[in-house]
Amino acid sequence: MSGKSFEEIALPHLDVLYRYARRLTPDAHAAEDLVQDTYLKAYKAFGKFELREFGVRPWLLKILHNTFLNGEAKKKHAAHSTEPQVLDTARAAAEIGSVEGDLRIDLDGLDDEVKRALEQLSPDFRSILLLWASMELSYQEIAEILSVPIGTVMSRLHRARQQMMTLLADYKFRGRGEPPNGREAT
Template sequence: MPTVDNRDSGDSFTVEALPLRADLLRVAYRYTRNAADAEELVQETYLSAWTSYGTYQPGTNIRAWLVRILVNNWVNSYRKSTRRVRETLSGCLAHEPAVHAMTATPSAEDVVLRDHTDEAVKRSVARLPTGFQAVIFYADICDYTLKEVAAIQSIPLGTAMSRRHRGLQRLRTQLGTPDTQPSVR
């Protein structure tokens, strides 16, 4: 990898790359869904871009170059996180109220499953069209990503997303629970 003399290219990097920070934050937030993680991802992106700025071809689309670095950094960190063993609290700490307060609120699906018997849920799922059943099974029971579900079912990603959304809406209706979706600001 060619090295870059940061003294010569520092001004051009500052002029070209730094104004794109807000765009990179929006893209990073789409991937991470967390403001702090998005900020960290953008910082990693700028660090990677700065160290490899000598490979950048002046006059080309620097935004696309930075977004590609951002996506590559996110993919690498995601892969690394999936290979790590999940850590959980055990012993007396798991029963402390402060620990429970830090956990996320349960999803609508978790509330439904807690309040209804297994048989009622099974009957409701059985009443769904076959395509919805399969997507919900793979996505919510087997914990596959929607991209993986789409590949398993040989359907487009958008179709998998739509079937899961509409299937969960129908389940909520059948089980008599309100459609409590968090508001997006």
């Protein structure tokens, strides 16, 4: 593996991993824990990692993503939740199905609302939007990280974008006392 140590290869990606973790988790402390766990897992599995087509970053992101999902699943178990993940997905799909339409909002100056909307999305939608928008990753790389086919990446992205715009429209129009009618707001 090019003779470099794990630290030399993996630590340059700390910023990206932290940023991804920060938007997935509720606070900076949780994000730091998630990143730390990710690095430890990556370190333990490093012997089996070969610098494949996409390099080390998607691999680290994949570990972070899986660690995050695992943590979420454990929280659900601890709370004795009986709601399977499939229901979340089905519900999200149903919600999105009901808001098909042209939503147009000027996003300049809406960073706080964008953050709020991100937090409200399901982990699946949140993570795919972050991977898509923030790291210049190709669909193929996103598919690798999420362990899903490219077609799923495309359709999930589409639904995630729609749901996010619906939330943003809701914030914006509710703030102005206008209905979210799906038409141009600027």
